[in-house]
Amino acid sequence: MARYSRKRVLVTGGAGFLGSHLCERLLRNGDEVVCADNFFTGTKENVLGLIDNPHFEVIRHDVNFPLYLEVDEIYNLACPASPIHYQYDPIQTTKTSVLGAINMLGLAKRTRAKIFHASTSEVYGDPDVHPQPESYWGHVNPKGSRACYDEGKRCAESLFFDYARQHDLRIKVARIFNTYGPRMHPEDGRVVSNFVIQALRDDPITIYGDGSQTRSFCYVDDLIEAFLRLMHSPDELQGPMNLGNPAEFSILELAEKVIAITGSKSRLEFRPLPSDDPRQRQPDIALARAELGWQPKVQLQEGLEKTIEYFDRLLKSSARVSKVDFARFDRRRHAGDRRRAERQDYKLIGDGKDRRRGVRDRRGSAAGSHVTAFAAAE
Numbered sequence: 139m140a141r142y143s144r145k146r147v148l149v150t151g152g153a154g155f156l157g158s159h160l161c162e163r164l165l166r167n168g169d170e171v172v173c174a175d176n177f178f179t180g181t182k183e184n185v186l187g188l189i190d191n192p193h194f195e196v197i198r199h200d201v202n203f204p205l206y207l208e209v210d211e212i213y214n215l216a217c218p219a220s221p222i223h224y225q226y227d228p229i230q231t232t233k234t235s236v237l238g239a240i241n242m243l244g245l246a247k248r249t250r251a252k253i254f255h256a257s258t259s260e261v262y263g264d265p266d267v268h269p270q271p272e273s274y275w276g277h278v279n280p281k282g283s284r285a286c287y288d289e290g291k292r293c294a295e296s297l298f299f300d301y302a303r304q305h306d307l308r309i310k311v312a313r314i315f316n317t318y319g320p321r322m323h324p325e326d327g328r329v330v331s332n333f334v335i336q337a338l339r340d341d342p343i344t345i346y347g348d349g350s351q352t353r354s355f356c357y358v359d360d361l362i363e364a365f366l367r368l369m370h371s372p373d374e375l376q377g378p379m380n381l382g383n384p385a386e387f388s389i390l391e392l393a394e395k396v397i398a399i400t401g402s403k404s405r406l407e408f409r410p411l412p413s414d415d416p417r418q419r420q421p422d423i424a425l426a427r428a429e430l431g432w433q434p435k436v437q438l439q440e441g442l443e444k445t446i447e448y449f450d451r452l453l454k455s456s457a458r459v460s461k462v463d464f465a466r467f468d469r470r471r472h473a474g475d476r477r478r479a480e481r482q483d484y485k486l487i488g489d490g491k492d493r494r495r496g497v498r499d500r501r502g503s504a505a506g507s508h509v510t511a512f513a514a515a516e
Contacts, residue, residue, distance in 0.1 A: 153180030222327030235290030315382025319358030349390030
């Protein structure tokens with residue numbers, strides 16, 4: 139009877155950084171998992187290790203459109219989460235946050251599924267309160283370059299609470315602070331992935347501003363544990379709830395740690411601070427501690443070592459693949475020349491291009507056979 143007691147769980151954005159770790163954890167817990175992703179920032183490589191699991195399936199789907207499934211729980215993680223990705227198409231980013239929320243809430247309403255929403259610390263904007271508690275309403279620029287993400291997530295939160303009030307949905311809203319770890323997109327432009335890749339390549343490490351701005355970094359395993367605890371908490375605990383590591387580090391401190399762990403020869407390169415970049419970011423996780431009994435366990439040093447190991451393997455693998463692909467391309471490019479040199483059924487016709495010499499097409503007939511010659515382009 140065990141298979142009939144499995145929960146069927148939908149994870150939107152399931153092939154992304156956080157989504158793939160969540161899918162993996164849910165499968166370990168014995169759930170059936172449906173991963174929905176349009177692969178804008180998620181990658182198939184993130185879930186390759188799960189494909190052979192009979193309780194896992196992948197659907198290529200954009201949450202801007204309705205999805206019709208029968209599910210028990212929904213984790214709504216779908217949305218580009220790094221500035222370089224969400225600013226690429228800001229209108230689409232806002233639509234993904236808002237329409238995606240509406241469509242997933244509609245699915246939860248129809249199936250009466252419990253639904254979890256991955257909001258963000260960016261709803262606090264460039265905060266005037268430090269650290270940021272859930273009661274703080276934020277300081278967001280509604281017309282800045284980051285507004286597509288900040289305001290999109292704020293609107294999604296309001297939709298979740300309206301659906302809970304109006305349709306009695308069981309909702310969970312988490313505000314996620316900076317998270318890092320294996321499977322981060324190598325080109326997402328986030329500070330940890332940027333610093334690690336630059337250090338591994340001995341490239342200059344780019345620091346925006348003077349490096350005094352602070353961030354709090356939570357290792358991915360700790361965050362996924364918090365997701366599950368919040369989802370399985372009593373229905374009365376809706377959120378929003380801050381989830382992150384309250385240990386605060388300056389960007390300069392992070393760069394120095396990465397250089398020390400990698401043994402890199404990278405130098406620091408300072409550039410102008412982007413617009414609306416928060417000066418401080420540190421979660422107040424008193425609510426998570428009290429209600430979930432949760433707090434991060436992985437220290438920054440340990441988490442960075444695991445993350446650096448992942449990116450080191452990724453870079454080495456990419457280098458090998460590039461060499462193989464180049465060699466294959468080179469062989470393909472010259473394969474035609476070798477074939478023409480080895481075979482005798484090619485000649486030059488008229489315009490000097492390689493054409494295949496006429497071959498015989500024997501067709502039986504009452505009177506015998508005839509021969510048709512033709513020249514076909516290669």
